Amino acid sequence: LSTTTSTVMVSQALAFFEKIIEMGLHPDVTTYTTLINGLIRAGHIKPALQVFSHMGDAACEADVIFYTSLLNGLMKAKEVNRALDVLTQMEKNGCTPNTITYTIVISGLLKANEIKKALNILTQMEARGCSLDAIACNSLIDGLLKAKEVDKAFAVLTQMEKRGCSPDTITFNSLIDGLLKLNKVKNALTVFLCMDKMRCTPNVITYNSLIGGLVKRKEIGKALAILLQMERNGCTPNTSTYNTLIDGSMKVKDVNKALAIFVQMEKRGCTPNSITFNSLVDGLLKLNEVQKALTILLLMDKRGYTPNTNTYNSLIDALMKVKKVNKAIAILGQMEKRGCTPDTITYNSLIDGLLKANEVNKAIALLTYMEKRGCIPDHITYTSAALGLIQANEVGKAVILMTQMEKRGVLPD
């Protein structure tokens, strides 16, 4: 489990674990901890949390590391309150939280936007003489920036330097990415320049953050300049780097640039993944390059990538945008037949397109149908449906829909 995220391996590990129990052996805390962490790493958060009760049944006592791992899982599942309960419970059971425990709790709280609670725990941590190590500082800086607490993040940075703990590449990456996401591009670039002065080497993540930030602002030229710089500095771009640039080029309607980047990535021996192909297909369809999109779909197939929900969503949306309702519905059937589950976005595209094609009744029918299939309408579904209804002179129905939306706790953006 500690070396894999593969579903097959995880189920094998679980099967083996059951065998151990069937054999009448009693796994100890360490085994349970390995299990819980393996499951978390593989993204199976729910089963990971079940390990806790399993362990209780087996009368095996949890220790600090186990509780810390459990808290990690709870935070990843955004079960903030349960996590805080566990934090209390562990102390009752004689397990004193350490720096790692507090780091997990605090950064989890920050990611859940529970800033006050996070700062409370931080105070508690310090009051107990539990000091911040480098990782704790990095987590704090990252979490505070993601919670838009720029000043507090920089305060931690100052603190850490004062204590002779110098910021590393991860610290800078958090700062750069956080600032970019807050649209503080200039500050991000300043921080980037600081790295050099502090003899800190940028890595792929640094460059990917920068490129991503620039691309979001449609500054493709600058993003490409960063690509050149990263290559000059001996940092090899990865698939994400190229994917970001391909998508960005498409978003500024530069098909040729997008394709050139695709060619370049292959020449450099960087393997495209399904995101690469989806970005190309989606971009080409949006720019009416249908033939080229089909070519990419064929290439994708030749490389052994099967279309996924995103691929189908791009196709369906493109078809609906040119009002090819029947074709789109045919694709919907095809995707289901191939084991690809339509999601809210699939239905949103269809509903929006149907309304724009004056197929009001079909749109409403689909709205009911999607729920039957377990797809929850979101604010986009409602916005698009209400707008379509208004345009079809069905203002009354639109109002009813918006009321329904609020009742369900779906908030308009």
Next chain:
RNA sequence: CGGAGUCCCCUUGCCGGA
């Protein structure tokens, strides 16, 4: 050294707005 924590991962798909 049997087990725990930090950075890009919204890098791809849907409405509206700018």
